[in-house]
Amino acid sequence: MNFFSEKVAIVTGSSNGIGRATAALFAKEGAKLTITGRNEETLAETHKLCIDAGAKGEDILQLIGDVRDAAFCEQFVRKTIEKFGQLDVLVNNAGAAVFDFTGKTGIEQPLSNYDTTIDVNVRSIIRICKFAVPHLEKSKGAIVNVSSMGSSPFISPVPYYAMAKAALDQLTVQMAGTLIKRGIRVNSVNPGAVATNFAVTSGATKDMMEQMMDTMADYAKTIPLGRTGLPEDIGKIILFLADRSQSEIIIGQRIVADGGTLLMNSLLSQNI
Numbered sequence: 001m002n003f004f005s006e007k008v009a010i011v012t013g014s015s016n017g018i019g020r021a022t023a024a025l026f027a028k029e030g031a032k033l034t035i036t037g038r039n040e041e042t043l044a045e046t047h048k049l050c051i052d053a054g055a056k057g058e059d060i061l062q063l064i065g066d067v068r069d070a071a072f073c074e075q076f077v078r079k080t081i082e083k084f085g086q087l088d089v090l091v092n093n094a095g096a097a098v099f100d101f102t103g104k105t106g107i108e109q110p111l112s113n114y115d116t117t118i119d120v121n122v123r124s125i126i127r128i129c130k131f132a133v134p135h136l137e138k139s140k141g142a143i144v145n146v147s148s149m150g151s152s153p154f155i156s157p158v159p160y161y162a163m164a165k166a167a168l169d170q171l172t173v174q175m176a177g178t179l180i181k182r183g184i185r186v187n188s189v190n191p192g193a194v195a196t197n198f199a200v201t202s203g204a205t206k207d208m209m210e211q212m213m214d215t216m217a218d219y220a221k222t223i224p225l226g227r228t229g230l231p232e233d234i235g236k237i238i239l240f241l242a243d244r245s246q247s248e249i250i251i252g253q254r255i256v257a258d259g260g261t262l263l264m265n266s267l268l269s270q271n272i
C-alpha cells in the first residue's frame, strides 16, 4: 500500500503550476485532496488532471478563494475535516510576487508591493497553519512550504518577494522547532526557475511574458543542469518531504531544487 493512500492533503495554489503538478502526484498515490485557488476554470482543470491520475471524484474537494482572506483559510481547513475527517499533509504552495515594470529597483518599489507580497507569501501561511496544526497534530502529519531559491542573499528584480521568501525560510525553521514536539514535521522546498504561469499570476502582461521567456531561454543556458525546472520536479520533492516513511529524519530543512543555479552564482561571484 502506498504511504499516501487513505491520507488527506491540502495543496494551496493548486489551480496552476507547481501546486497543480503536486496535486496530480498526490492523486496518483491515492491521497484524498483539497485543491484551492482563485481561478475556478483552472482549478477545474486540476480536478480533471487528478481524476486522470487515478483519483475518485468524491476524494477531491475543490474550493475557490484567496489565501489573504482569513475566513477562506479557516473554511478550507474546516471543510477538509468535515469531508475527509482528518488532515495529514499541508502544502503551503500559493505564492506570488509583485513585478514592477516601471524600472524602479530595490526599495524604490512601492511599499504597497511589500505589503501584498508579505501577505500572500508569509502571513497567509501563518494563518493557515494556525487552523491546520491541531488536525496535523492528531495525524502526526507534515507541512511543506514552497519557498524559493530567491530567498538567498543576492540581488533580485523582485526584492520584496526575495525578502518574503527569506522570512518564509525562517518561519519554516521556527515552526519546525516547535511543532516537532507535537509530532508535526515542517520543511520547505526552494525551487529555482520553474516553467509555470508565475509571472502572469504576478501581474505580467502577455508582451512582458514573451520578453521574459526570451530572457529565460538565455538564462537556462547558465543553469548547470542545462534546463529550467518542471512543476513535477518540485512536486516529487514535496511528496518526498511529506512522506514520513521516506523522510522522517528531515526536519526544518530547506531543500534547494535549482539545477545547480545557486552553486553557479556563488562560483561566478568569486570569479572562479
Ligand code: NDP
Binding pocket: 012, 013, 014, 015, 016, 017, 018, 019, 036, 037, 038, 039, 040, 042, 065, 066, 067, 068, 093, 094, 095, 096, 097, 120, 146, 147, 148, 149, 150, 190, 191, 192, 193, 194, 195, 196, 197, 198, 199, 200, 201, 202
Ligand atoms: P503559478 O502562478 O503557476 O501558480 C501559483 C498558484 O498560487 C496558482 O494556483 C494561484 O492561483 C495561487 N495563488 C497565488 N496567489 C494567490 C492568492 N492570493 N490566493 C490564493 N491562491 C493564490 O506559479 P508557480 O506554480 O510557479 O508558484 C507556486 C509556488 O512556487 C509559489 O509559492 C512561488 O513563489 C514558488 N516558486 C516558483 C518559482 C518559479 O520559477 N515558477 C521559483 C521559486 C518559487 P490562481 O491562479 O487561481 O490565482
